[in-house]
Amino acid sequence: MRRRLSGARRVHGPVRGASPAGNDLVKRTSPMIACVALLACGFGAAALAQQSASARKSAAATHPAPLEGDWSGVLQVGETQLHLVLHLSKDTHGEWHAAVDSLDQAVYGMEASKVTRSEDTLRFELTSVGAQFQGKILPDRKMIRGLWEQGGTGLPLRFEKRAAGAEERLTAGSVSKVEGTWQGAIETGNMRMRLQLHLSHDEKGQLTAAVDSLDQGIQGIPASHVTEQAGQVKFELPAFGAEYNGALNAAKNEIAGHWSQNGNLETLDFRRSDKILELRRPQNPAKPYPYKEEEVSFAAGDGKLALAATLTLPQGAGPFPAALLVGGSGPNDRDETIAGHKPFLVLADFLTKRGIAVLRYDKRGIAKSTGNYADATMENFTQDAQAAFGYLKSRKEVDVKRLGIIGHSEGGILGALVATRSNDLNWMVLLATPATTGERTLLRQSELIARAGGLAEEQITRSLEFDRKAYRAVREEKDAAALERRLRTLVEQSGLGAAMPPAALQAQIRMMSSPWFREFLDYDPAPALEKLKCPVLALSGDRDLQVDSTENVPLLRKAYESSGNKDFMLVEIEGVNHLFQKAQSGSPALYGAIEETIAPEILTAVGNWVSKHTTQ
Structure with missing residues (x-):
């Protein structure tokens, strides 16, 4: 279900609003003011040691190119101006390189990736802050006019070529050998919290630091008491009651240390790198699949819309039992992607391998589906689910007598509404479906x-x-x-x-x-749930903070008993959250830190129940 947006934490530079968190890594505090908030990701925290101006000049002289050199630009963010310097160079292999300084934030040498240049276009990305720039090179090659994009926001930005030797406001160099961007992760149990550390210095030459919690989507958490003495690195995150103490190795490419928070001490080693650590999603299936996968589309919205979908079919002639997956609230794609997880991809793979055909679709206006998501109503989403159900029934590979719906969160509400309008629904699985008003x-x-x-x-x-x-x-x-x-x-x-x-x-x-x-x-799902006459499996997690099981499970039971339905199973699962991951706190802020997408026990329970109710 959708949740109310929490306040953002105070940060330096453009930031993404912080989600409410449990106490595993980030403890939620009272709302704090966000600075330069129009951008979603903060590059005010990002820092890499600046390449010396003399080295850049030497490279330009050795390998002359029309665009090589330094370029100045001003990014207007609300009432704030950020003065940027873009450094462009080309190596002996003809590869273009770029780095960006944010002068007002005392951040230097942010290395760009995917730097490409065509005859009249320059493009690059700053992966450490989630930004990219694409601009048109003017014929006189004195200006690059384009768009800076960060966190879904696009701002106009033009760079002008700086005169040779211009060094206004550029740093003389790093004040410490630890300055730069570092990657690390806290690993405990089934959680892996990826952190990105930015170390730089301010105009007074004092070390500064900020931390990005990548799996929580929180960027630019400011640090205090940042020191480096004889290779010993220390800093504190006062907003979260955390501190770090580590030692720099002789090669100056690793900091080995410990993260302390709320009385807990965890090993945390950082390696110098601008490339963030790989997102681990071990349950995502790898191609080639041992079943057929087909990209399909079907009409919806009185034939005015085309909803894009994926149909997975077991090997063989069929007809097969089939499941329609209906996602929860929000702009979900067919995989119900959230926090780097793809629950419906994992679920569809599991069921198809067990001989069940599965259809999953992009909501209207999302991914490859046409239409307008923002103007849609619950009735529109119900009609879209009906259209998907109708398409699945039309496939010759599907046995219409063994056809069901699996709905997650609000998807269960929509599925129940579809059931009240169709006589062809043979079974239903409700995952974390609420039974109270919105x-x-x-x-x-x-x-x-x-x-x-x-x-x-x-x-x-x-x-x-x-x-x-x-x-x-x-x-x-x-x-x-x-x-x-x-x-x-x-x-x-x-x-x-x-x-x-x-x-x-x-x-x-x-x-x-x-x-x-x-x-x-004001929608009350209970009346539709009471009309369900087909077999029903309803699962809830006792650590679900989005759809409270203690409140909803009794109401679900009441609805099914009122319907006279004799074939329903209602199970409250211990230790799982709203996504059915094994979790300690259930906080939505930790969904991304948990490597598991769906607990295997949940997949097995759903698979066994569906197989039991679809066996001929």
């Missing part, structure tokens, strides 16, 4: 996540009061523009306006002003 689900979700993150009861009470006022406004204001204004006023009065990046705040307000949210807020 408002009740969201309020409980906010409360659980806040409490797991360590907020005081008084803070939780104030937060829930704000939520209720916002939901009241959604009901009362029928005009979308008027509602946006009212929500923005509520945010400003509450003080949350200073705690969210403007882009994140605007996205949250637009979501709450959407037709889907208006409908979802």
